[in-house]
Every structure is written in C-alpha cells, then in structure tokens.
Amino acid sequence: LYVSRMDQSSSDASRPSLQQRLHQLTDVEKSIDVLLKNAQFCLNELAKEKQVGKSKMDEASANFRNALNFVESTLSSNMAYLSNVCVGTPHQGSTFAAHHKMALAAQCEQSLHSELASLTKAHFPKDERVGADDDQWMETTQLSIENSSGNTSILNSSG
Incomplete structure (x- = not known):
C-alpha cells in the first residue's frame, strides 16, 4: 500500500498541472497560426510562375511539419487526459473519490x-x-x- 501511494505521488508530480495544460493549449493555438502561415506561403509560391527558391519552400514545409507534429502530440495527450477524467480515474482536480467516500460514510451512518x-x-x-x-x-x-x-x-x- 505504501509503495503504491509513492508511485502515485511520483506519477502525479510528472503530470502537468492545470495551468500548464492551459498554457499548452495556448501554444497549440499559436502553432496552428504558424501552420496556416506556412501553408499560405507554400501555396502562394506554388501559384507564382517564378518561385523564390527550393530552400524557402523546404524551410516552410519543415516548419509546417514541426508545427503539425507539436499540435498533434499536445492535443493527443490532452485528449487522453480528458478521457481519464470522463471515466472517473484519479486526476488533478478530481473530487469524485472524495464525494464517493462521503456518500459511503453517510450511507454507513444512516445504516x-x-x-x-x-x-x-x-x-x-x-x-x-x-x-x-x-x-x-x-x-x-x-x-x-x-x-x-x-x-x-x-x-x-x-x-
């Protein structure tokens, strides 16, 4: 029992806080803006008869891929967290366990x-x-x- 509590507390320490999660979502918004700007640049360059150069296009497409990977990984981790919240597993800010214990105590008292x-x-x-x-x-x-x-x-x- 003591070991499992220690494991739980160490895993809680490695989990991002609510403020960190909100900051990550703000970063995702900024990355989506970068995605759109890079995509716009690439499409504008492809529409021109004389393109600026391959290096600029490669740089814009690499920035697009990096931003896309960041958005995908951040949103995936936040969606996994939200799926745990919906299932009722312990998480930061969860009061389900406390409410459940209080309900059981009240039921025991009534009994x-x-x-x-x-x-x-x-x-x-x-x-x-x-x-x-x-x-x-x-x-x-x-x-x-x-x-x-x-x-x-x-x-x-x-x-």
Whole structure:
C-alpha cells in the first residue's frame, strides 16, 4: 500500500498541472497560426510562375511539419487526459473519490442509526419501561452524535 501511494505521488508530480495544460493549449493555438502561415506561403509560391527558391519552400514545409507534429502530440495527450477524467480515474482536480467516500460514510451512518434503533426497540420494548412516561423515555434514549461537519445531530432510538 505504501509503495503504491509513492508511485502515485511520483506519477502525479510528472503530470502537468492545470495551468500548464492551459498554457499548452495556448501554444497549440499559436502553432496552428504558424501552420496556416506556412501553408499560405507554400501555396502562394506554388501559384507564382517564378518561385523564390527550393530552400524557402523546404524551410516552410519543415516548419509546417514541426508545427503539425507539436499540435498533434499536445492535443493527443490532452485528449487522453480528458478521457481519464470522463471515466472517473484519479486526476488533478478530481473530487469524485472524495464525494464517493462521503456518500459511503453517510450511507454507513444512516445504516448504523437504523440498526441502533431496531436494536433498541428489540431489547427495550415499550412495555418493559417501568416508571417512565413516553417523553422521559425519548429523552433518555436520544443519542447525541457528532457528525463530520461539527454539528450535533440527535438520533431518536425509539423510532
């Protein structure tokens, strides 16, 4: 268990942060602009009867390929990240696990409350309560339980 937590924390450190992901997407936008400019230059040169030179065309096409590779790799990594987010796997900013644990804890608390109420009814039936009227019995069987938010909730075990 300790090893898996260490592996998870080291893999979290290697993952880009949300700000880094947004910066990458800004860089992708700039690269798309470079792609369009290089493509426009190549098409304009091909449309001319007398072209500038092969070296300029090769440079523009190499810049186009480099920008295209950057855009493709960056978008692929971000799409893989988003597919993990949609599936519910742990990721930066994920609150799914925390919400799930809270829901399970609330369900467990509710189950314990109902089990306690049924045990109280089974072991302390109403007719065995000697010398106590209903109001006093309810006051003595109420349990004060501190919940996770610090508020006190009252459980009436008689009912």
